[in-house]
Amino acid sequence: MSASLSAGMAPDDIPRLAAAGLSAAAVVLCGAGYATLLALGRARASTALCTAALVAYVGVVLAAAALCWALRLQGLWLLLVAVLLVGYFTVPRAVWRLSVATHQEHDPDE
Numbered sequence: 001m002s003a004s005l006s007a008g009m010a011p012d013d014i015p016r017l018a019a020a021g022l023s024a025a026a027v028v029l030c031g032a033g034y035a036t037l038l039a040l041g042r043a044r045a046s047t048a049l050c051t052a053a054l055v056a057y058v059g060v061v062l063a064a065a066a067l068c069w070a071l072r073l074q075g076l077w078l079l080l081v082a083v084l085l086v087g088y089f090t091v092p093r094a095v096w097r098l099s100v101a102t103h104q105e106h107d108p109d110e
Contacts, residue, residue: 020070023063027084030059035092042096060088 034056041049064081067073073081 016070016072020067023066023070026063027060027067027088030056030063031088034060034088035095038092039096057089061085 034053037049037053037056040046041051041053064085068078068081071077
């Protein structure tokens with residue numbers, strides 16, 4: 001008997017463990033896609049890219065939900081996932097605003 005099975009992991013849990021790994025990777029990849037598409041959409045003033053960014057964020061939400069299911073998260077862990085989702089949504093927007101504010105051209109006569 002393997003060490004993982006003797007440590008309380010049933011063979012039925014192996015698909016959930018695989019789903020947890022894949023969904024965690026999907027959270028990261030969709031989050032990176034969201035941030036990239038949002039920045040490109042705002043830099044190019046493209047509504048299509050900004051819409052694609054929101055679709056990528058929906059992917060983050062779905063992947064996070066799959067992660068919660070796969071790991072059977074409860075209680076404070078669900079709160080942590082909610083904080084993760086808020087952060088994935090707001091941080092790229094805040095970074096964009098900071099970048100715009102720091103790269104504005106200033107009038108030398110001011």
